[in-house]
Amino acid sequence: MTYRDIKTVGVVGTGLIGASWAAFFLACGFRVVATDPAPGAHERLREFIGKAWPALNRLGVAQGATPAEPIFVASLGDCVAQADFVQESGPERADIKRDTYLEMDARAAPDVILASSTSGFRPSQLQAGCRHPGRILVGHPFNPPHIVPLVEIVGSAATDPGALERAESFYKSLGKVTIRVRRELTGHVSNRLQAALWREAYHLVATGVVSAAEVDAAIAHGPGLRWALMGPMLLGELGGGAGGMQHFLDHIGPLSERIWAELGQTELTADVKKTLVESTHAEMAPLDTAAMLQERDRLLVDLINAKAQAKNLP
Template sequence: MDNKIHQINKIAVVGTGVIGNGWIARFLAQGFDVIAFDPAEGAEQRTQKAIDQAWPSLVKIGLADGAAQNRLTFMPTIEEAVCEADLIQENVPEREDLKKSVLASIDAYAKPEAIIGSSTSGIMPSTLQEGLKHPERLIVAHPFNPVYILPLVELVAGKETSAAVMDRAKNFYASIEMKPLIIRKEIEGHLADRLMEALWREALHLVNDGVATTEEVDAAIIYGAGLRWAQMGPFLTFHLAGGEKGMRHMLEQFGPTLKLPWTKLEAPELTDELKEKVITGCETHAGDTTIAEMEEKRNAFLVELLDLVESYWPETTATEKVVVKQ
């Protein structure tokens, strides 16, 4: 496929939960027409509410020419939603059978040159390609919540995905101010979620074993590792820990003593007692602050943090910025 011929101008979003609505808000803010489909009752009203909540943050980030909330249209059928789209973003619940069924419908009704991106957080694209008439145009395009602010999108090719589709997808997502990260090999959970799940596993161990409360675990990340990771990530952070000789010295000096905690890989059993510790801890920590209030504070923080990250670390080799004319 020729990138110049197959421009992405019209987008369809199938499934309008938290992630689907996040995509819609980002696409609208970037000046696109968006067609949405979700058979759930009240979906259109929930989407409009989500966009209203996201829009102030998007205004602070900066709207593209032509950005407008009224460029969103809901369609009554999946066929009507995807038939004219250049890119379809699928976001239905994380059930393999449901995703395969929905993707088969999208594949049947979408025009041949359209890209199909699944927002799945854990299923491999080769699995989702099974049974499709045009498996070469399906990829995983996995974002992070809130999609309209966080720039990372993991792009994963299946066994039958064409290189041209991956190239078009990378260029497109970069053009809407995202940081596309090409995952080199298919693996359940892709990359970023596997890292977050590893931290989550250890956090559960610490709470379960009475080492720390949920609030104390959060504080350890907020005021320690999290501040450093926002700029450099875990590898360069450890590289600095090795002094002038960097990672080489760090591994020689600290590697042996850290082997035990590094290799505690098994997750704790999620007993009723552990669940209650986690739930009570979070509710106590949050206090009287509502979820809506927490989301508003999170969004304001992330908008400011992104500016700071970009000022200190404007480029990365893994997610190079690609500018594309729409």
């Protein structure tokens, strides 16, 4: 099977990430078979798809079509048995992942890729005990995956290189931007980069240097604007002027090393969590969460569409 032969996508787990994937795959014209054991999951999935459809239309994915109805089945085995590709987005619990992959591996056709949205598990952990470990990999999206294009593709030593190629070709054919993570790491790549920022952000709030709102302002109205356009390596090249990255490293490098030496090492104790939660709640108090999410999605679509028109950005 090639990625072009994929007609039915199995969506396992229809929480926040799984529902977003289901909406995206439906908008791309696939038959979607979904399953989730949680009470009311089917209705919540239908509701999510309806809310997601305007953004998918504006991205040009749905192209004005009426939302298709996902096929919702009670059985995990029934779901994956019908699928040509599986996107699993279940709970981040080792016992649930283990049971899920053992059953999916037993019920899905041997050439069907089983891709996980997991943020924290390594492919080798998902493959343990499976008869067909070569088709199991990580296809880690970013929230919300029906809008944000990045997918991190991760395999283990046991993953078939052909499966990695097929998965990457499949995601790319749908307009996703992929990176191939060449070694298993906890949290893959982008979450590790985020975690490095969170560590210092939490330290600054926990030690009273700034509030949660001020940390957010420091990113959202400063470097975050540039990060939405290009990553730290290209920004370093541009920041070095005519001398490029070499001049940037020579000029900023000593300051960076002094900052690294002073970065905080924050442990999420009960007191630290309390400080972070209270400061964040103070920032959220005057805001309407539902309206904020709508605004977020609208601006994300605007930004993605604008970047698509750019000729000289990566």
